[in-house]
Amino acid sequence: MERCDEIKIKLTLYADNSLADAERAAVDEHLSACPNCRAALDETRSLLDILSSGRLQEPSAEFMEQLSGNVYKEVAARDKAVTIHSLRFRKLTAAASLAAAIFILVFTAILLQNKHSEFPTQQALNRFDAPEDMVMETFTYTPPAAKQALKSAAQGESGVHETATSQDIEWVAGQVSASMPAGNDELLNMIEAMSDSEAKDMLEYLDNPDPQSKRAIPEEAS
């Protein structure tokens, strides 16, 4: 049987009902033969009961009512500040992903509207009023991976789209609040509706191999 000084911590945890069965059995064995530890256990239990009976005044109704809105405003304000900071000093992976997402949204819409054409028309793509010097680079994907990559881009995750010029970012930032996140679900639904090969085609199109041509839009098939 364990000595009194060996079960001190266990006795506290016993009173707190947080001992495993085996440990509890060992403490039970000790308690059956030790009146001092039984008294200590009773005292600890009383102490915990008294402690837990202390009540606090409820927070004000005004605080409870306004907290969520106040937190939301503060988070939104800080997010904006971070974006501005990022625009000036960072590579802007997240913003670049967003640029890709917006681009993909327009591109997908066009692609789905024009199933017979492998690539969107120049005329249609012009409706996507992106800066002329927008550069997008993606990687080569297998068809299933392409679909997942598009979804990741649509959700603003980094890694799909690596670079965008700094001029692009300001334009993108201007579009963000209006286009996202309300457009996010719509974009995801569109991507979901695509076949794997369509997703792969889209990524290959975005993965323009010629940096000089930048927006090398295939001409509309006549």
Next chain:
Amino acid sequence: MPMSEDEKLLERINAGDRGAFDELVRKYQRELYFLALRMVKNPEDAEELTQKTFVKTFERLESFRGESGFKTWLYQVAINMCLSHLRNRRDVLELNEGAGTIVSEIMMPADRIVQNETVAAVAAAADSLPDKQRATVILRVFHELSYEEIGRSTGCSEQTAKVNFHYGIENLRKKLKANGTLR
């Protein structure tokens, strides 16, 4: 493994659902307020710390990996906020004491609704425990976190959380015996 209720709310928040954001804040605001109040003993500070906890948590949402539950993560942020607040307040108090300022006004206890003198004495003794022991006792007794969750929230192992709880209760017992509350 099925998603927890919190994970579903987080997924909706990530998709831009403002209603889910409100729902998640409302779910935890009361208990976080009480945690902060028990830690810092000042209602205004507790309100401020509760708001700061939510702001910091949502700012760092991208780094939430889900290894522990969202609630544990939230408590971790809250406890860190409270401990930092207490450290800063002690620094201010030390400065003020040096300047001969009366500090008792700053240390006014929270508006407790106490049932009797014994409960008040136990609460006061608990308030004077070392920060980590007090945090552990509060998280266990009032918020019913498991020792694993307490360990994550207070930055220690589950075993250390158990030891902190034991010594918290033992110190409480000694204080109450010394002041005659316990015989």
